[in-house]
Amino acid sequence: MIQKFAEADKFADFIGVKLIEAGAGYAKAKLEINNNHLNSMGTVHGGVLFSLADFVFATACNSYGTIAVAINASISYFNAISNGIITATAKEISKHPKLSTYLIEIRNEANELIAMFQGMSYRKKEQHNF
Amino acid sequence: MIQKFAEADKFADFIGVKLIEAGAGYAKAKLEINNNHLNSMGTVHGGVLFSLADFVFATACNSYGTIAVAINASISYFNAISNGIITATAKEISKHPKLSTYLIEIRNEANELIAMFQGMSYRKKEQHNF
Amino acid sequence: MIQKFAEADKFADFIGVKLIEAGAGYAKAKLEINNNHLNSMGTVHGGVLFSLADFVFATACNSYGTIAVAINASISYFNAISNGIITATAKEISKHPKLSTYLIEIRNEANELIAMFQGMSYRKKEQHNF
Amino acid sequence: MIQKFAEADKFADFIGVKLIEAGAGYAKAKLEINNNHLNSMGTVHGGVLFSLADFVFATACNSYGTIAVAINASISYFNAISNGIITATAKEISKHPKLSTYLIEIRNEANELIAMFQGMSYRKKEQHNF
Numbered sequence: 001m002i003q004k005f006a007e008a009d010k011f012a013d014f015i016g017v018k019l020i021e022a023g024a025g026y027a028k029a030k031l032e033i034n035n036n037h038l039n040s041m042g043t044v045h046g047g048v049l050f051s052l053a054d055f056v057f058a059t060a061c062n063s064y065g066t067i068a069v070a071i072n073a074s075i076s077y078f079n080a081i082s083n084g085i086i087t088a089t090a091k092e093i094s095k096h097p098k099l100s101t102y103l104i105e106i107r108n109e110a111n112e113l114i115a116m117f118q119g120m121s122y123r124k125k126e127q128h129n130f
Numbered sequence: 131m132i133q134k135f136a137e138a139d140k141f142a143d144f145i146g147v148k149l150i151e152a153g154a155g156y157a158k159a160k161l162e163i164n165n166n167h168l169n170s171m172g173t174v175h176g177g178v179l180f181s182l183a184d185f186v187f188a189t190a191c192n193s194y195g196t197i198a199v200a201i202n203a204s205i206s207y208f209n210a211i212s213n214g215i216i217t218a219t220a221k222e223i224s225k226h227p228k229l230s231t232y233l234i235e236i237r238n239e240a241n242e243l244i245a246m247f248q249g250m251s252y253r254k255k256e257q258h259n260f
Numbered sequence: 261m262i263q264k265f266a267e268a269d270k271f272a273d274f275i276g277v278k279l280i281e282a283g284a285g286y287a288k289a290k291l292e293i294n295n296n297h298l299n300s301m302g303t304v305h306g307g308v309l310f311s312l313a314d315f316v317f318a319t320a321c322n323s324y325g326t327i328a329v330a331i332n333a334s335i336s337y338f339n340a341i342s343n344g345i346i347t348a349t350a351k352e353i354s355k356h357p358k359l360s361t362y363l364i365e366i367r368n369e370a371n372e373l374i375a376m377f378q379g380m381s382y383r384k385k386e387q388h389n390f
Numbered sequence: 391m392i393q394k395f396a397e398a399d400k401f402a403d404f405i406g407v408k409l410i411e412a413g414a415g416y417a418k419a420k421l422e423i424n425n426n427h428l429n430s431m432g433t434v435h436g437g438v439l440f441s442l443a444d445f446v447f448a449t450a451c452n453s454y455g456t457i458a459v460a461i462n463a464s465i466s467y468f469n470a471i472s473n474g475i476i477t478a479t480a481k482e483i484s485k486h487p488k489l490s491t492y493l494i495e496i497r498n499e500a501n502e503l504i505a506m507f508q509g510m511s512y513r514k515k516e517q518h519n520f
Contacts, residue, residue, distance in 0.1 A: 011175035014145075014166040036144040039188065040260075045141035046184045046200050051177025058169065058176075070176050071359060072332065072380060074204035074464055076491050076510060078484040093506060094468040098358075099331060099382065101466050101506070116483060116491070118508065120332060120380075120466060122359065130170075201489060202462065202510060204334055206361050206380060208354040223376060224338040228488075229461060229512065231336050231376070246353060246361070248378065250336060250462060250510075252489065271435035274405075274426040296404040299448065300520075305401035306448075306460050307441025314436045318429065330436050334464035390430075 002027075002063045004130040012055040015048065019059065025092035025100075027059035032085045043080040050075050052088045053104040053117035060090035061100050061121040065128060068100065073119035084109050088117075098123050132157075132193045134260040142185040145178065149189065155222035155230075157189035162215045173210040180205050182218045183234040183247035190220035191230050191251040195258060198230065203249035214239050218247075228253050262287075262323045264390040272315040275308065279319065285352035285360075287319035292345045303340040310335050312348045313364040313377035320350035321360055321381040325388060328360065333379035344369050348377075358383050392417075392453045394520040402445040405438065409449065415482035415490075417449035422475045433470040440465050442478045443494040443507035450480035451490050451511040455518060458490065463509035474499050478507075488513050 006012070006019045006027070015037070020028040031037075031052050039045040053075065061068040087107050094101045104117040136142075136149045136157070145167070150158040161167075161182050169175040183205065191198040216236055223231045234247040266272070266279045266287070275297070280288040291297075291312050299305040313335065321328040347367050354361045364377040396402070396409045396417070405427070410418040421427075421442050429435040443465065451458040476496055483491045494507040 005170050008170040009175070010166055010168045011178055012169075015177075036140055038140045039142075040135050040138040040192070041197065041199070045139070045181065046188075046203065047145075047177060047181025048141055050180045050184070050203075051175065054176045054180070062170070067171065069171070069210070070207055072204065072206040073176065073180075074202065074334065074508070076202040076484075076508070077200055078486075078491065080199070094466075094503060096468075101468065103506075113484060116493075116508075118464070118466070118506075204378075204464065206354075206378070208356075208361065224336075224373060226338075231338065233376075243354060246363075246378075248334075248336070248376075265430050268430040269435070270426055270428045271438055272429075275437075296400055298400045299402075300395050300398040300452070301457065301459070305399070305441065306444045306463065307405075307437060308401055310440045310444070310463075311435065311437025314440070318436075322430070327431065329431070329470070330467055332464065332466040333436065333440075334462065336462040337460055340459070 001130050002059060005062050005128060006059045009055060015051060017052055017055050022059050022063060024063050025060055027056040027090045029056050030085055030087045033083050043082050049106055049115045053106055056088045056090040056104055057102050057119040060092060060102055067124045067126045067128060068121040071120050071122045073117060075115055075117045077115045079112060079114050081108055081114055086114060131260050132189060135192050135258060136189045139185060145181060147182055147185050152189050152193060154193050155190050157186040157220045159186050160215055160217045163213045173212050179236055179245045183236055186218045186220040186234055187232050187249040190232055197254045197256045197258060198251040201250050201252045203247060205245055205247045207245045209242060209244050211238055211244055216244060261390050262319060265322050265388060266319045269315060275311060277312055277315050282319050282323060284323050285320055287316040287350045289316050290345055290347045293343045303342050309366055309375045313366055316348045316350040316364055317362050317379040320352060320362055327384045327386045327388060328381040331380050331382045333377060335375055335377045337375045339372060339374050341368055341374055346374060391520050392449060395452050395518060396449045399445060405441060407442055407445050412449050412453060414453050415450050416480060417446040418479045419446050420475055420477045423473050433472050439496055439505045443496055446478045446480040446494055447492050447509040450482060450492055457514045457516045457518060458511040461510050461512045463507060465505055465507045467505045469502060469504050471498055471504055476504060
């Protein structure tokens with residue numbers, strides 16, 4: 001189910017994000033940097049890092065079968081990067097019936113921390129159709 | 131200068147963001163939603179809203195001639211949207227030699243608030259080449 | 261009702277916060293700085309600024325008669341301050357049946373922006389007893 | 391040095407925060423909940439949780455001898471609490487010459503996660519006098 005949910009994400013697909021694995025409250029994905037991902041300074045755009053992290057956040061919080069939507073998120077940037085493959089991993093910090101919180105780390109190929117993302121989701125009653 | 135800086139943003143261009151206007155500590159941009167911008171639930175991806183806001187944030191904080199980089203940002207989502215044109219406007223909240231803060235509103239065509247973004251930037255000593 | 265709710269806040273009272281006014285989705289309060297409010301650098305503690313903002317946030321989001329609890333909040337600091345009276349004003353940015361968002365400005369006596377706080381609340385079904 | 395820095399925090403002392411231990415980029419503190427710490431709903435005030443976390447954040451980022459000031463912070467609340475002893479632990483996530491980021495967990499006596507705090511600091515050139 002969760003793989004189908006992740007595959008249906010058109011924007012993630014458009015920018016090149018690939019799901020590596022997903023389970024209950026957990027997801028991991030990667031992105032190979034190309035020229036389309038760069039900002040005016042020639043480094044990876046904050047929106048790219050955010051989108052990669054947001055994808056594993058959405059995948060993790062939708063892994064339980066009911067629809068969960070993001071209500072807010074924050075990101076801190078630690079190191080600029082211009083090429084290579086980056087990986088994002090979502091960890092569930094807190095899970096309640098309605099609200100859940102996830103912490104996502106983005107790392108480069110040398111396993112250095114590039115950015116950290118935190119997101120909170122709100123769970124609806126509806127089940128997924130996937 | 132600032133228009134050239136904004137035009138050099140490859141990711142913003144890749145996803146379809148268009149600069150409307152920019153000045154000292156200020157920027158406004160728009161995005162026409164298409165299928166590439168949607169998430170697994172058929173609404174506009176959080177990463178798209180963030181990227182649009184991040185673009186006006188970067189444009190506003192780089193409008194003074196010296197390089198400024200984002201250090202962290204947060205976004206809150208208020209209403210889901212699936213089509214139409216969305217507009218983001220950056221306002222300067224605080225400006226110091228090193229650190230500045232911007233508040234960005236994203237609104238739909240009916241002028242409803244879709245999301246609010248807040249970003250902090252760090253100013254370097256280097257001048258832009260644009 | 262909302263005045264009684266605000267008066268029942270023991271921590272706000274303990275640190276010296278005074279409600280100025282409150283209405284539907286709105287609240288304003290002040291704090292006169294004294295030595296107990298200072299940090300190790302002799303400026304007003306981040307926790308004091310946060311607590312003052314949190315008080316007007318809680319008052320504003322509980323102004324509709326049903327219980328609302330904070331789920332997350334962020335604060336950005338713009339200017340350090342060591343004495344005088346500071347004022348916090350809460351403005352409602354978005355209101356839904358369950359989730360609402362408030363933006364709070366903290367200003368000094370010269371009306372300079374000292375800090376900005378953003379908070380999201382979750383509304384329960386229970387009514388207040390106040 | 392860092393113990394003296396922590397002891398000079400008048401607001402932390404005023405509300406009852408006690409330093410447990412501190413080292414390079416690290417600090418741990420506790421607070422025994424009493425009636426002064428409660429909000430209008432009879433649970434621990436968000437400002438108390440924030441202040442406890444902010445204290446270990448400030449202690450950790452000032453542990454290197456030069457003055458570091460908080461520039462922004464966020465907190466997410468996971469479980470309400472009304473009594474007992476709570477403990478906050480600061481972990482350094484990223485450290486650069488100017489900017490550093492810390493993640494702080496607040497736990498109750500049963501080691502349950504009550505809240506999570508994230509803070510970013512800006513390092514000045516001045517040395518501490520402590």
